[in-house]
Amino acid sequence: MKRRFESVFEGVAEAGNPTLLNQIYTELHITEGGAAEVNQEHEVRQIEAASRTADRAETSIRPGDIFKGPPGRPQPIRTVLTKGVAGIGKTVLTQKFTLDWAEDKDNQDVHFIFPFTFRELNVMKEKRFSLVGLVHHFFNETKKAGINNFEEFQVIFIFDGLDECRLPLNFRRAEILTDATDSTSVDVLLINLIRGKLLPSACLWITTRPAAANQIPADCVDRVTEVRGFTDPQKEEYFRRRFREEEQASRIISHIKTSRSLHIMCHIPVFCWITAEVLEEELKSREGGELPKTLTEMYIRHLVVQVEMNYVKYDEKPAAAETLSPESREMIESLGKLAFDQLQKGNLIFYEPNLTECGIDLRAASMYSGMFTKIFTKEKGLRKSLFCFIHLSYQEFLAALHVHQTFINSGINLLEEKQTTIQHSPQQPQLHHLHQRAVDEALKSPNGHLDLFLRFLLGFSLETNQNLLRGLLTQTGSSSQSNQETIQYIKKKLSESLSAERSINLFHCLNELNDGSLVEEIQQSLRSGSLYTDILFPAQWSALVFILLSSEEDLKEFDLKKYSASEEALLRLLPVVEASNKALLSGCGLSERSCGALSSVLSSQSSSLTHLDLSYNRPGDSGVECLSSGSTIQWTKHCLERTKAIQRNECPLSLSCCGLSERSCGALSSLLSSQSSSLTHLDLSNNDLQDSGVKRLSLGLESPHCKLEALSLSGCLVSEEGCASLVSAVRSKSSHLRELDLSYNHPGDSGVKELSAAVEDPHCSLETLRYGYTTGAPHGLVS
Structure with a gap:
């Protein structure tokens, strides 16, 4: 069995050096449990969002450890769902996993790995198999060996490309099947295998594009992972390996950085290959001229390069653009029609009839392998062909060319x-x-x-x-x-009310039209310090958002006051808040209305925010209740994933001087006690919480799920009664609280005594206590 996988990487070199891909796809970002969130944005926008967090700490694992749970996990990991946009490397990852097993590098306790693609399973849509029969059909070695019972073996099934599945995966209505020798339709087999009814001892690995991830019920998935593609350093490494001359590689890297569109697309390995193909030819044929700056020009030049290479391949006269042969023109026109027709139907995979309908001759099409990949599956001597373009973006490019030409x-x-x-x-x-x-x-x-x-x-x-x-x-x-x-x-x-995603794409469209007037106008105002946000038009606000989303400095720490300390500005710049690591919104006149908008931002899976400062605003209790709702609990869960690998896990929330009362403490207590909460630092100083509020907050502190490490209650009208409830909380076995600030309160002698004793208790997590009326004075600090 293992021998058949020894050449598993053959034909995978389209994206460049397979060795480099081996190095890059050694880690995966992990999201534990739950359903895979479906992102309703174009995949290029998803790549753009992911690129903002690419260099930040992520929880990652080696592919070889994909089925190994973290320490302390009681249940084994049976089913893994790996998502990633088209061309990002999901298939390469599963192939590497299989190859490492075949070469005795990893998972030597596994007896069999059975890799399937949904492309080949689609061909079996009308047929009936037992699970054993399906394995025998695709892996004849098992049949020859007389293996008819896989329950005695450790088995891994890989199902690659769920987004290409044309089987009716109806998990609600499918019949239950437990016998691996009973025959049924392929979709019923898959459903029962995924649900664990069939061969529950087997492990499953399913890959998919994000849009199709929710086809698998959440309760059937033990681990959700994501392939993010190249980070910025890995892009550079790719081009330095691709171009051995240092000067040439440096010029290409510098050029790509000047174009945001190109830089974003280079997160996709296939696009790095396209770019390398084009720029290599451009540097050969010109001296000192401008290199392609837009996506359209890059793809046109790649198309021309492929046509010219095709002439050379078949010993024909190299074609100049103005002497394109009728055969080449006809082939490109036919491919464009195919691309557009299938894009309208949402299809990325095509069959022979689809090509024939567009007038594509199969023998002639095989001569244009640079433009699309032909994939064969075999069914007992019956040869079926499936086709796809090298990437979704190439299909979109040719579809647009067809629409343009036709018009x-x-x-x-x-x-x-x-x-x-x-x-x-x-x-x-x-x-x-x-x-x-x-x-x-x-x-x-x-x-x-x-x-x-x-x-x-x-x-x-x-x-x-x-x-x-x-x-x-x-x-x-x-x-x-x-x-x-x-x-x-x-x-x-x-100038209309568009979503941030639509506005950003329109700015990319203006770039394709070589118009940067709006962006340049705002950039000049920023450089001169004369940006007056109170007189900006909606289109200018959109331009400001576009600029800030391109700024690494602003996304590390976004300070609203630099632009306008107003609620209107916050609502306009929410996409920047969502993309930022730290948002400083202190003293900006924010109200409950802002909290509603922030709650939506914080609940987004793509949010990068781990630090939120809302101090010196007036959100009111109702605003805090909104921030402490289930949507923000989801935010703290995201924060945990983003900060888990940082030496000091900080997920801070500052609500100092926000006019809060005891009512807010109830909502915050629920937040702290939520199982998904990862809030570690909370500043509630200078609010009228009083003892009743602190009592309610202490209930959350005592929860075994609470992860709070630092709490500031300075100037919150806390007396002995409130201190007593805090003592109970910090002495609980589950408490993680290390720092407590009670300065400018009235804890009384008994309150100070009890809290000080708690600090001295070796079983108590509390390490630092501040009290008194001069914060940090020797008599007011116990450590």
Whole structure:
């Protein structure tokens, strides 16, 4: 069995050096338990969000340890769900896992690993198998060895590509099956295997793109992991290995950093390969010229490179752009139609009939392997072919090219429900009609699935990009006036109430159109210190958000006062708060309204926030109750995951001088006692909590789930009665409280005595106690 996996990495080199991929995919970000959250953003936006936390501490494991639980976990890990965007390396990861086992490097207690892809299981949709029969069918060695009972062995099943599954995985209605020799449909087999009804001793590893993660019920998954792709240092390492000359590698790395779009996309290994292919050719053919700066130009140049390489491969005359052969032009046009038709249906995998419908000759298509990958599955001598583009973005690129060409050549707008021909003169095609429709459709998309398609479509309207495709486009359709109308339309949309995701994509669209006027206007104001946020238009606010999201310094510590100490500014800049590591919102006139907005931000899976300072505001008790709701409990859970690897686990929340009463303490007590809470530092100083509030807070402190390490109750009207409840809390066996600030209160002699005794108790976690009216004075500090 193991011998068949020794060459498992053959054909995986599209993304560059497999050795480098081995090094990069040695760690996974882990999210323990629960369902995998479905992200409704375009995958490029997800990569952009992930890139902001790529260099921060994450909980990670080796692939070889994927089924090994953390110390103290009572239950074994049976089912692992690994998510990641297209092309990020999920398949490579499972192949590495299998290869390490086959080469006796890892998991030597495992007898069999059975890797399946949903692509090949889709072919079996109408057939019936037993679990044993399915294994025998795909792994004939087991049948030859006479193995008909796998319960005696340690077995791992790998199911790669859940997002490509075309089987009806109905977990609610599927029949229960417990006998591995009983035959049923393949979908019922999978459901019972995943539920643990069939072969409960086996381990399962399922990979998927994020959008399909919720197909597996949460109670069937023991561990959720995520593949994040290249970090910034790993991008550099990739290009330094790819280009051995230091000067050449440094120039390429510097160039990529100048373009936010390119830099974000390089988190995907396949895009690094595309970029390397293009830039290598560009550096060979030009001296000192400008390198591609936009996604559209990069992909056009890659397309041209592939066509030229194809000519060389088949000993034909190398093609210049203006002498593109009719065969090449026809193939690209057919691929574009395929890309657009299947993108509309949401398909990433295609079958032979899909290609035939678009006029693609299979033999000719095999000559263009640089543009898409052909994957074969075998079924007892029956050879079936499946196809996909090298990456989703390439499908979106060719789909946009097809829509652009169709409009230029025929006036037909393929984005219209009822396609009609728009009359225009050959000298001045009205491209802005097409563009406006595309912008509207992208903005209506609930998950941003047209975001990248829109960027490419607009990019094709630039004359420089059309010149690169001169051999493909019989008419250019270039018009500066039409482009200006598109730019103005986008700016008009930016003035409307759009989500941050949609606004950011529109700024990327403006970049593709070579227009950075809005961004430059705000950047000049920031540089000169003359940014007056009270007179900004909505589009200018969006530009400010776009700029701040590109700033590493601002995202490390976002200080609202630098821009405007107002509630209006906070609500405008919420996307920046969500992306920041630390948000300083002290003294900004924030009310309950702000807490409602912050609660939504804090509950987001993509939130990077681990430190929130709301001191010297007026959120009121109702605002704190909102912040302490279930959504914010989810935030503290995220904080734990992000800070777990930091030497000092700090997840601080400051509510100093916020006009709070005992009512807030009830909500905060519930927060502290929540099993998912990881709040470690809480500042409640200078609020009128009184003894009754402290009593309620102490109930949360006594919870075995409370992880609070530092609590400030300075100036909170606490007396002996409140101190007594605190003593009880800090003496509880589950207490993690190390620091307690009771300065500017009235604990009385008995309160001080009891708390001081608690500090001296070796079984008590409390290490530092502050009291008295001069914080930090020798008589007021017990340590």
